[in-house]
Amino acid sequence: MALLEVKNLGISFGGLRAVDGLNLRIEKGTLYGLIGPNGAGKTTVFNLLTGVYKPTIGTFALDGEVLNGKSQAQINHKGIARTFQNIRLFSKMSVLDNVKVGLHNNNKYSSFAGVFRLPSYFKQEKAMNKEAMDILKVFDLDKEASVTAENLPYGKQRKLEIARALATHPKLLLLDEPAAGMNPNETEELMKTIRFVRDEFDMTILLIEHDMRLVSGICEQLTVLNFGMELAKGETSEVLNNPEVITAYLGE
Amino acid sequence: GGNNTDNTDNTATENTTTADGASENTGATGGTIKIGATGPLTGDTAVYGKAVQNGAQLAVDEINAAGGVNGYQLEFKMQDDENDVEKAATAYNALKDWGMQISLGSVTSKPCINVNSYASQDNMFLLTPSATAVESINTDNAFRVCFSDPNQGAKSAEYISQQGLATKIAVIYDSSDPYSSGIYNTFKAEAEKDGLEIVAAEAFTSDAKSDFSVHLQKAQSAGAELVFLPIYYQEASLILQQAKSKGYEPLFFGCDGLDGILAMDNFDTSLAEGVMLLTPFAADAQDEKTVTFVSAFKEKFNETPNQFAADAYDAIYAIKAALEKGNVTDPTMNYSDLCNILKVAMTEITVEGVTGTITWTADGEPNKEPKGMIIEDGAYKAM
Amino acid sequence: MEFISYLVNGISLGSIYALIALGYTMVYGIAKMLNFAHGDVIMIGGYVVFTSMTTMGMPTWVSILIGIVFCTLLGVVIEKVAYKPLRNATSLAVLITAIGMSYFLQNLALIVFGAGGKTFTSVVSMKPISLFDGQVTISGETIVTIIVSVILMIVLTLFVNRTKPGRAMLAVSEDRGAAQLMGVNVNRTISLTFAIGSGLAAVAGVLMCSSYTTLTPYIGAMPGIRAFVAAVFGGIGSIPGAMIGGILIGIIENLSKAYISSQLSDAIVFAVLIIVLLVKPTGLMGKKIAEKV
Amino acid sequence: MAMLEVSNLKVNYGMIQAIKGISFKVEEGEIIALIGANGAGKTTTLHTVSGLLKAREGSILFNGKELTKTQPHKIVEMGMAHVPEGRRIFQQLTVYENLILGAYTRSDKKEIAENLEMIYKRFPRLEERKKQIAGTLSGGEQQMLAMGRALMSNPKIVLMDEPSMGLSPLLVSEIFDIIQSINKSGTTVLLVEQNAKKALSIANRAYVLETGKIVLEGDAKELMNNDQIKKAYLGE
Amino acid sequence: MKKNVSNLNPLTKKNLITLLMCVVIFAIVQIWQASGSMGSLYQGLLVPICIYIIMAVSLNLVVGYLGELSLGHAGFMCVGAYVSSMFSIMTQNTIGNSLLRFAIAILIGGICAAIFGIIVGIPVLRLRGDYLAIVTLAFGEIIKNIVNVLYVGVDNNGVQIAIENSANINLDYANGGKMILNGPQGITGTPRDSTFVIGFILVMITLIVIMNFVNSRTGRAITAIRDNRIAAASVGINVTKYKLIAFALAAFFAGVAGALYSHNTASLSATTKNFGYMMSIMVLVYVVLGGMASIRGSVIATIILYALPEVLRQFNDNINNYRMLIYAIILIVMMIINNNDTIKDKLNIFKSKFKRKKVPKETKGAEV
Numbered sequence A: 001m002a003l004l005e006v007k008n009l010g011i012s013f014g015g016l017r018a019v020d021g022l023n024l025r026i027e028k029g030t031l032y033g034l035i036g037p038n039g040a041g042k043t044t045v046f047n048l049l050t051g052v053y054k055p056t057i058g059t060f061a062l063d064g065e066v067l068n069g070k071s072q073a074q075i076n077h078k079g080i081a082r083t084f085q086n087i088r089l090f091s092k093m094s095v096l097d098n099v100k101v102g103l104h105n106n107n108k109y110s111s112f113a114g115v116f117r118l119p120s121y122f123k124q125e126k127a128m129n130k131e132a133m134d135i136l137k138v139f140d141l142d143k144e145a146s147v148t149a150e151n152l153p154y155g156k157q158r159k160l161e162i163a164r165a166l167a168t169h170p171k172l173l174l175l176d177e178p179a180a181g182m183n184p185n186e187t188e189e190l191m192k193t194i195r196f197v198r199d200e201f202d203m204t205i206l207l208i209e210h211d212m213r214l215v216s217g218i219c220e221q222l223t224v225l226n227f228g229m230e231l232a233k234g235e236t237s238e239v240l241n242n243p244e245v246i247t248a249y250l251g252e
Numbered sequence B: 001g002g003n004n005t006d007n008t009d010n011t012a013t014e015n016t017t018t019a020d021g022a023s024e025n026t027g028a029t030g031g032t033i034k035i036g037a038t039g040p041l042t043g044d045t046a047v048y049g050k051a052v053q054n055g056a057q058l059a060v061d062e063i064n065a066a067g068g069v070n071g072y073q074l075e076f077k078m079q080d081d082e083n084d085v086e087k088a089a090t091a092y093n094a095l096k097d098w099g100m101q102i103s104l105g106s107v108t109s110k111p112c113i114n115v116n117s118y119a120s121q122d123n124m125f126l127l128t129p130s131a132t133a134v135e136s137i138n139t140d141n142a143f144r145v146c147f148s149d150p151n152q153g154a155k156s157a158e159y160i161s162q163q164g165l166a167t168k169i170a171v172i173y174d175s176s177d178p179y180s181s182g183i184y185n186t187f188k189a190e191a192e193k194d195g196l197e198i199v200a201a202e203a204f205t206s207d208a209k210s211d212f213s214v215h216l217q218k219a220q221s222a223g224a225e226l227v228f229l230p231i232y233y234q235e236a237s238l239i240l241q242q243a244k245s246k247g248y249e250p251l252f253f254g255c256d257g258l259d260g261i262l263a264m265d266n267f268d269t270s271l272a273e274g275v276m277l278l279t280p281f282a283a284d285a286q287d288e289k290t291v292t293f294v295s296a297f298k299e300k301f302n303e304t305p306n307q308f309a310a311d312a313y314d315a316i317y318a319i320k321a322a323l324e325k326g327n328v329t330d331p332t333m334n335y336s337d338l339c340n341i342l343k344v345a346m347t348e349i350t351v352e353g354v355t356g357t358i359t360w361t362a363d364g365e366p367n368k369e370p371k372g373m374i375i376e377d378g379a380y381k382a383m
Numbered sequence C: 001m002e003f004i005s006y007l008v009n010g011i012s013l014g015s016i017y018a019l020i021a022l023g024y025t026m027v028y029g030i031a032k033m034l035n036f037a038h039g040d041v042i043m044i045g046g047y048v049v050f051t052s053m054t055t056m057g058m059p060t061w062v063s064i065l066i067g068i069v070f071c072t073l074l075g076v077v078i079e080k081v082a083y084k085p086l087r088n089a090t091s092l093a094v095l096i097t098a099i100g101m102s103y104f105l106q107n108l109a110l111i112v113f114g115a116g117g118k119t120f121t122s123v124v125s126m127k128p129i130s131l132f133d134g135q136v137t138i139s140g141e142t143i144v145t146i147i148v149s150v151i152l153m154i155v156l157t158l159f160v161n162r163t164k165p166g167r168a169m170l171a172v173s174e175d176r177g178a179a180q181l182m183g184v185n186v187n188r189t190i191s192l193t194f195a196i197g198s199g200l201a202a203v204a205g206v207l208m209c210s211s212y213t214t215l216t217p218y219i220g221a222m223p224g225i226r227a228f229v230a231a232v233f234g235g236i237g238s239i240p241g242a243m244i245g246g247i248l249i250g251i252i253e254n255l256s257k258a259y260i261s262s263q264l265s266d267a268i269v270f271a272v273l274i275i276v277l278l279v280k281p282t283g284l285m286g287k288k289i290a291e292k293v
Numbered sequence D: 001m002a003m004l005e006v007s008n009l010k011v012n013y014g015m016i017q018a019i020k021g022i023s024f025k026v027e028e029g030e031i032i033a034l035i036g037a038n039g040a041g042k043t044t045t046l047h048t049v050s051g052l053l054k055a056r057e058g059s060i061l062f063n064g065k066e067l068t069k070t071q072p073h074k075i076v077e078m079g080m081a082h083v084p085e086g087r088r089i090f091q092q093l094t095v096y097e098n099l100i101l102g103a104y105t106r107s108d109k110k111e112i113a114e115n116l117e118m119i120y121k122r123f124p125r126l127e128e129r130k131k132q133i134a135g136t137l138s139g140g141e142q143q144m145l146a147m148g149r150a151l152m153s154n155p156k157i158v159l160m161d162e163p164s165m166g167l168s169p170l171l172v173s174e175i176f177d178i179i180q181s182i183n184k185s186g187t188t189v190l191l192v193e194q195n196a197k198k199a200l201s202i203a204n205r206a207y208v209l210e211t212g213k214i215v216l217e218g219d220a221k222e223l224m225n226n227d228q229i230k231k232a233y234l235g236e
Numbered sequence E: 001m002k003k004n005v006s007n008l009n010p011l012t013k014k015n016l017i018t019l020l021m022c023v024v025i026f027a028i029v030q031i032w033q034a035s036g037s038m039g040s041l042y043q044g045l046l047v048p049i050c051i052y053i054i055m056a057v058s059l060n061l062v063v064g065y066l067g068e069l070s071l072g073h074a075g076f077m078c079v080g081a082y083v084s085s086m087f088s089i090m091t092q093n094t095i096g097n098s099l100l101r102f103a104i105a106i107l108i109g110g111i112c113a114a115i116f117g118i119i120v121g122i123p124v125l126r127l128r129g130d131y132l133a134i135v136t137l138a139f140g141e142i143i144k145n146i147v148n149v150l151y152v153g154v155d156n157n158g159v160q161i162a163i164e165n166s167a168n169i170n171l172d173y174a175n176g177g178k179m180i181l182n183g184p185q186g187i188t189g190t191p192r193d194s195t196f197v198i199g200f201i202l203v204m205i206t207l208i209v210i211m212n213f214v215n216s217r218t219g220r221a222i223t224a225i226r227d228n229r230i231a232a233a234s235v236g237i238n239v240t241k242y243k244l245i246a247f248a249l250a251a252f253f254a255g256v257a258g259a260l261y262s263h264n265t266a267s268l269s270a271t272t273k274n275f276g277y278m279m280s281i282m283v284l285v286y287v288v289l290g291g292m293a294s295i296r297g298s299v300i301a302t303i304i305l306y307a308l309p310e311v312l313r314q315f316n317d318n319i320n321n322y323r324m325l326i327y328a329i330i331l332i333v334m335m336i337i338n339n340n341d342t343i344k345d346k347l348n349i350f351k352s353k354f355k356r357k358k359v360p361k362e363t364k365g366a367e368v
């Protein structure tokens, strides 16, 4: 069974069909790419899969469990985490705390225990700190742990978003243009990180990207969207050589 | 405790001197007795506080000019309580630090209850000019100059029925104000006894007190012949104006809160033509006492005094009378001892004040007669 | 018939709220601040007109003009002295400063004009209109207030949407930095907003005092809050919304006094506001907040 | 005299110095690229030039006039446009209103209309969506809008902060074409780009910024062949 | 790095300093009082200051940490004040130990306020920004208005409640029936149980609870919601639930402050000034001036701003008569000094001159 199974998913805004009958199957452990021209509906797909928007038609299921209709928080509990195209960090909180918020549902103790500093508070906080630092290290952010998130440069903010999403222990990680605003070297490094995350955390990753170097470098499979509909899908190299994809998206 | 000699950090104004200093410096007439009051000097009830301040100050100045009381002078200070119970306590405390020996309590009812809870604890003599709520003076140290709420409400109903002014009555009152709702409650009880019918009882609150069209409409629709206004004059002036503009002309009847309406800056007195009120004081009364008081007040403050000012004026004279009656000759006496003397003396004096001839009962209530007044040609006339 | 009478009364009360709310919503919508001192500028406007008309005996229209000019200048000065230094601070910081300014104006008026009420002479000489054999009367003040607020609503709407300074206001209200990058003089635009808002306050002051003739240093506070409620009710920043919100609040207030309870009318007005906002979270005419993820 | 001359510029965020005394020049008619890693201070530099940030020290001369003491709106009036990082479009206004605001400093109605037509021709998507609330545009669409809006002021010089960010490969090429073509029609360009290769290929000269300092400068083509640059920014 | 992990809470030190500051202030006041040189004015200010510190700190939880502007905080205080007062009056004869009675009254006041917080919060917290602000204001005003038309009395038949008119309540006055809450006349005769020591203890409890709360998992979730609601939801935080928790906790402490208030005054009534939006705004002033999400700031700002107009009373009449005007001016000036960029920059530079030596230490801390 595929980890993510999307069937005939669609949504319209006013008259605009932003996503129109999308089908998608992602096997566990895959690095899957979602590409397409600007305004094709890629981000909207992410918004549907994470419960920000409710689909007008179609369903999607994670590990066989149908999730459409659930709230954002519930969907995250079920195992889908994401990053945002327009960075959304907890800007006034420290880098460490950003990740700890991600760990919110994995290291639980009651508000009561928190207020009265019961042993469970110390135990869980300690565990949280350790795990958060471990995750930050993966992204080379451990040195900035106490920096306020909004003061990080753009590229590091992107990484922090991924770290935070990872902290929720997802089964499926959605990355919306992770390399935007990075130079080729930084992108290279990011690619390594993404691969590392996939291998180390046994993660399935669906990502949107316009940087073809990254797409061709790490994605194993691709779906190309155009006007909310599937234009092509398959192995990366195949898709990128598809003439239709070239005219609609890649150019020469 | 209760001695006023240790207030060293008190910044002296021209006439503020500590009690023991004064006994040496002022020669033959020794020392001062300090009287303090709290009341709203800011906020939307400031007009009442200011009136009390001026009325009391006038009386104090007159008394001092005439040689003081038993050879010593009086000194008066007012602190702002913003018509707030909490601030009233603070104001009272500030006055204590200043060396207050006699308290005029608070101008308004609720703050006065709180101030008196401290004053009774301290055993400080308290004579409020204008706090009408029953609870304001429910301890033996406390007295008042004005009528209590039940007194006014009942008296009004009685008066209306005795004079046969009307049988169908509407009431417009301020439900957020203890004074107004207090009078209304007793008026209602008495009215039922006297066979008056309250056909409409419409409330407003201090948060919405400028539009009375609904209240008047309801009164009119219910066929009220008389509208009872147990409220203050600023709102009453709006009611009169709005009634006129909708062509509704019942009898209007009010209590002491209505006094002051004619003195409002630029008020069209023809609106108040025929308004009746039951008040112990009327600035337009022609008796000699009132005339002297009003003209002195006008000269000093460039304003016509209202009943708050009159009550405060009488309060100071009552204190003077009580001090004389109790034969208080030592102005440095601490407030508790002073209180013990004054609370006895109060019940023994008679004050010929501008609000009438007053005596006091031991529970602190004044005995005086309200006068029925009617406004004719822009002036009060006794009914 | 009574109902109509209540309705008319509600509209006349509401038209005052509407007029105040227009000024509120201008400043609120553009400068993104709750100008709690707005009601007090109205009060000052009332006093200025009263002084020049009654104390100094100037003709009515001259007095009104003086009032408008005075308040406009006052608004600009307040903005320069108290709000401009906080241009980059949070809107909450400006809100608190506005509260300070409100206290300041009230206490200043208390000292200058005294606590005693003054009776304002209505500036409207129009005769009331009588309907249904005199069972329902509409006062001249009401008619003038409604006409003035409708005209102002239209003028303001056109101004904001059709003129260059108006467009600058829209840009400033969204993103001051980006507006500067368009060449908009942010400081001048905000000053202009305050000038207009305060000029409107003077007009509102005159008409409010003509309807409700008692003038004290505190008359601005409560209508200010009501007008703020009206502005939110209609949708923050929406000029027609402020107008509709104001009138509706007036009607609800009066009808609930008439038919439910005069003691509970405050609670009822607020309850209706809450219900409306729960159904339409951005007010009656407010734009839906477009937030793309 | 250079059109834009920055000398010894220093900028702080609170206590932190983000720009540590940089100097550079832009001659009229040039395309100048400013490249550097994340956090090097490129955005900070552009913000300071267009007046959104205050300089601690140093001077910025634009056609001989000092900008560090000039208010941002005056700078725009002098003929500078800025496509800011993060786009900063007016989210609640429509696409059309955004574009018209771009022409705020101009009053020549007819030319504005022509200019608008030109933008629509370059970005047909914007014309399609001219009534859409800008905040609901896709990321790339917003980027086009930000670019179009800046061009509406018909600037003498335009500062662009990562104009290709979030655009599809097809559009990226197109954007660089557009930059070249507006440059040909007489607009000077100061370009910040992560896509250093593309940027250097169209630029006349370039500056390399590292942690608030300029570490390299020179002819763009030469820099492209510089090994250091190749390694650090071109990913070769 | 190890150090950072073991250092569970980088904020603890800051919080300890705040608590210490309060203890020191308390000690100074105690000594001052004991020396007998503290005037009545100052003594009278002690309990109110405790009340408003509790109010400000709890409001800071909503405004500073949750990031929602609430203009109805006084409404919750009102609930706490009235409920606790009624409780104390009713049980005055049954619970002899006044300390115990007061403790229960405080708890009941707080709990009732928290329940109101939840009732109000459920609809309110769906709204955003200024709309939320106005609805909290509306709820505060509704509470105030309802309290003003409520009549509660007790007699042999138990507690009786009526609205709008005292005549609607049929109390058996002959057999000890007693009107407790008398509409707009409010409540009189609440035992004056509040003391500075109790107030101080409550302040400390409030500070500790709220500080611990914001530095816990729940508090982090709340701050995350403030910073970015959508991102918070995306990492699995139930936004409504956590908003509600913060709101209810803040309401609880407002209720506690209300209990302290009502047991410090002989007469209780709800006006615009106390329990209306004016008081909510006054507390908001303390919060904003003290700094958002700064608990110590709230404490200090409350002490200064509450005491300021009162302390002006003891000066000569020229100052005393204009004290509210002076207060307004000082408020504006303080806001500007605190929030103006240029002035802040200058202050920072000034401060850094003194802190020079400390800087390397701080950088080291950041690198750990």
Ligand SMILES: Nc1ncnc2c1ncn2[C@@H]1O[C@H](COP(=O)(O)OP(=O)(O)OP(=O)(O)O)[C@@H](O)[C@H]1O
Binding pocket: A013, A016, A018, A036, A037, A038, A039, A040, A041, A042, A043, A044, A045, A085, C292, D136, D137, D138, D139, D140, D141, D166
């Ligand atoms: N909330 C909304 N209301 C109206 N239109 C919307 C909304 N959200 C998205 N759209 C439209 O739907 C289309 C798809 O948007 P989406 O953000 O998914 O594009 P995308 O594929 O992510 O593009 P990009 O690569 O530029 O980010 C766009 O044309 C956008 O304008």
Ligand SMILES: Nc1ncnc2c1ncn2[C@@H]1O[C@H](COP(=O)(O)OP(=O)(O)OP(=O)(O)O)[C@@H](O)[C@H]1O
Binding pocket: A150, A151, A152, A153, A154, A155, A181, D013, D016, D018, D036, D037, D038, D039, D040, D041, D042, D043, D044, D045, D085
């Ligand atoms: N508002 C701010 N407050 C404090 N520091 C900031 C702020 N904005 C930026 N910085 C810091 O200033 C330095 C320069 O940032 P800037 O945004 O100019 O870099 P950049 O070169 O544009 O990077 P990027 O390629 O990521 O956009 C960075 O170290 C950043 O952390």
Ligand SMILES: [Mg+2]
Binding pocket: A042, A043, A044, A085, D138, D139, D140
């Ligand atoms: Mg996208």
Ligand SMILES: [Mg+2]
Binding pocket: A154, D042, D043, D044, D085, D161
């Ligand atoms: Mg940048």
